[in-house]
Amino acid sequence: MFKIVVCVKAVPDPKEACNLKIDPVTKTLLRCDVSMVLNPLDKHALEAALQIKAETEAHVCVLSMGPPEAGSILKECMALGADEGILLSDPCFGGADAYATAYTLATGVQKIGAVDVVLCGMASSDGATEWVGPEMAIMLDLPVVTMAQEISMLDGESWEVKAARENGYRRMRVRLPALLTVTRDLNTPRALSFSGIIKARKKVITQWSLKDLGVPAEKVGIKGSPTIVTEMCAVENTRKVEFLEGTREEKAELLIQKLVEGGVL
Amino acid sequence: MKKDNNPIWVLADQENCNLLAVTSQLVGQARILADVLETSVEVVLLGDGVQTHSEKLIAAGADRIYMGNDPELATYHPEIYTDLIVKLAKEHKPQIMLVGSTSTGRELAPLVAARLKTGLTAHCIDLGINQELLLEQKIPAYGGEITIVCPDKRPQMATVAQGVFSDPPPDEGRRGDVVSIQGPFLSSRRVQTLEVVMEEPAGIPLDTASCVLAGGAGAGDLNGWKQIAELATVLNAGLGCTRPAVDEGWAELETMIGQSGKMVSPDTYLGIGLSGEQQHMVGVAGAKVMIAINSDKKSPVFDQVDVGIVDDCQAFVAVLLEKIRQYKKQQVSCQ
Numbered sequence: 001m002f003k004i005v006v007c008v009k010a011v012p013d014p015k016e017a018c019n020l021k022i023d024p025v026t027k028t029l030l031r032c033d034v035s036m037v038l039n040p041l042d043k044h045a046l047e048a049a050l051q052i053k054a055e056t057e058a059h060v061c062v063l064s065m066g067p068p069e070a071g072s073i074l075k076e077c078m079a080l081g082a083d084e085g086i087l088l089s090d091p092c093f094g095g096a097d098a099y100a101t102a103y104t105l106a107t108g109v110q111k112i113g114a115v116d117v118v119l120c121g122m123a124s125s126d127g128a129t130e131w132v133g134p135e136m137a138i139m140l141d142l143p144v145v146t147m148a149q150e151i152s153m154l155d156g157e158s159w160e161v162k163a164a165r166e167n168g169y170r171r172m173r174v175r176l177p178a179l180l181t182v183t184r185d186l187n188t189p190r191a192l193s194f195s196g197i198i199k200a201r202k203k204v205i206t207q208w209s210l211k212d213l214g215v216p217a218e219k220v221g222i223k224g225s226p227t228i229v230t231e232m233c234a235v236e237n238t239r240k241v242e243f244l245e246g247t248r249e250e251k252a253e254l255l256i257q258k259l260v261e262g263g264v265l
Numbered sequence: 266m267k268k269d270n271n272p273i274w275v276l277a278d279q280e281n282c283n284l285l286a287v288t289s290q291l292v293g294q295a296r297i298l299a300d301v302l303e304t305s306v307e308v309v310l311l312g313d314g315v316q317t318h319s320e321k322l323i324a325a326g327a328d329r330i331y332m333g334n335d336p337e338l339a340t341y342h343p344e345i346y347t348d349l350i351v352k353l354a355k356e357h358k359p360q361i362m363l364v365g366s367t368s369t370g371r372e373l374a375p376l377v378a379a380r381l382k383t384g385l386t387a388h389c390i391d392l393g394i395n396q397e398l399l400l401e402q403k404i405p406a407y408g409g410e411i412t413i414v415c416p417d418k419r420p421q422m423a424t425v426a427q428g429v430f431s432d433p434p435p436d437e438g439r440r441g442d443v444v445s446i447q448g449p450f451l452s453s454r455r456v457q458t459l460e461v462v463m464e465e466p467a468g469i470p471l472d473t474a475s476c477v478l479a480g481g482a483g484a485g486d487l488n489g490w491k492q493i494a495e496l497a498t499v500l501n502a503g504l505g506c507t508r509p510a511v512d513e514g515w516a517e518l519e520t521m522i523g524q525s526g527k528m529v530s531p532d533t534y535l536g537i538g539l540s541g542e543q544q545h546m547v548g549v550a551g552a553k554v555m556i557a558i559n560s561d562k563k564s565p566v567f568d569q570v571d572v573g574i575v576d577d578c579q580a581f582v583a584v585l586l587e588k589i590r591q592y593k594k595q596q597v598s599c600q
Contacts, residue, residue: 130371135379144376146368167463170461227385233410239570252581263475
């Protein structure tokens with residue numbers, strides 16, 4: 001059966017992410033409770049997989065690396081229609097940069113085996129590096145197309161992909177197995193349904209540790225990361241806002257004055 | 266620590282044979298870093314009909330150009346480009362490799378980094394050399410700034426958006442050499458570029474506009490967005506946007522301002538219906554006067570601008586447009 005792996009990530013809720021701040025004194029992240037959600041772009045990757053599943057009866061497996069709590073986002077994916085959920089979780093995986101994350105996920109994909117397509121969101125809302133997908137492709141020796149905004153399945157062997165670029169797009173043909181990263185233009189993700197949530201209750205999430213993956217500890221997590229953070233500093237706001245007050249018309253007139261002073265008008 | 270004499274590399278990016286501004290900007294910054302490290306700057310330039318760019322790159326600060334000028338290299342091909350750059354890098358061992366945060370660079374850089382088993386920092390807003398002679402890569406995060414280094418693996422790789430570094434003043438007297446890269450190139454074609462479709466960018470270019478307008482989710486809907494676009498036209502301003510406006514389909518990706526988009530430094534910046542998210546705001550931090558319109562007085566955007574207007578964006582912009590038209594008419598009748 002056609003097998004699709006969708007890589008997903010639990011990220012701090014983008015709506016609350018602005019609460020994550022660097023402490024100017026200790027130069028570390030101020031601890032606060034921000035809820036974790038499924039990375040918004042990954043929803044589009046999952047939706048693409050579910051649409052393919054509807055057409056071809058594919059098997060959709062969602063794969064994530066994270067702490068045990070990240071299992072909740074895999075549950076959500078299964079409630080949306082994924083068949084299988086695998087969480088790569090081990091204290092050793094912590095502190096991974098994009099390279100070590102890609103390595104760990106790639107190892108997971110290899111363990112799943114016989115994968116036809118790997119789909120990833122183009123970037124994560126927290127790290128925003130865009131590297132995990134293409135780096136996994138190299139590690140898995142798969143061809144890659146990033147920023148897919150339209151996918152046409154020609155047949156089981158190759159796909160045509162419209163990929164976003166500045167001032168236009170690229171039309172690519174890629175031979176399967178392959179890895180694609182997707183943009184928000186690709187589709188509109190479905191909403192959770194009550195029956196989906198009920199069905200997902202019975203589904204189990206498989207958890208794989210470092211030992212299950214059978215890779216050396218120095219290749220994952222912080223030890224396996226080529227890059228390290230050496231410093232965090234808070235940036236002070238240097239501007240002080242002056243509010244323009246009055247009725248809508250008055251405010252508009254005050255703004256025009258400012259624009260005239262600034263040489264815009 | 267012992268000085269590493271290996272060169273600093275820049276991967277050039279071109280579009281229809283035109284060298285992108287970010288490439289010269291990166292060469293200029295690479296020159297500054299190379300002078301600290303007392304080493305050379307080398308550029309990998311791939312395409313077809315790109316030979317004329319080598320002079321410009323040398324004038325910008327390069328000592329050597331590895332030039333692959335071949336019909337097979339005319340358009341970016343992920344597998345061919347990656348293979349060629351990786352082979353060259355293994356031979357010449359650059360200590361640093363800088364890539365533009367363009368759509369090509371953002372795909373190519375991680376492919377090269379993973380093949381070379383090294384680190385890659387995304388969309389840096391500054392690059393320097395620290396006391397241990399490592400590349401210090403700064404990125405905005407959590408309302409502050411984070412410094413990243415890649416201590417052991419080489420090259421130290423980073424992507425940088427256009428406009429982070431300024432255009433270097435050309436030094437026509439500089440000398441450098443050009444090394445020609447010959448085929449045969451990789452023949453594995455698991456992925457093929459069938460076509461690259463380019464559309465003419467509309468409006469005033471963001472990089473040079475003295476006034477830049479940026480719209481966000483607060484535009485409300487397509488009509489709200491069109492109104493903001495009209496305001497940009499009336500003010501003779503460049504029109505940029507935030508990520509949500511691209512997601513909504515109102516604005517094009519290339520007009521996105523911020524860490525992973527464009528960095529601009531206009532005289533006047535006017536942000537409409539956006540919340541002041543750091544990823545966007547770092548892209549306009551260089552503006553002289555910053556103005557924001559948002560319906561929520563508590564919006565973080567107001568902590569980061571000089572002038573604030575609290576109002577419903579659609580309603581306010583409609584009135585503002587009307588008032589500007591009246592003002593312009595008055596100006597004409599006074600003359």
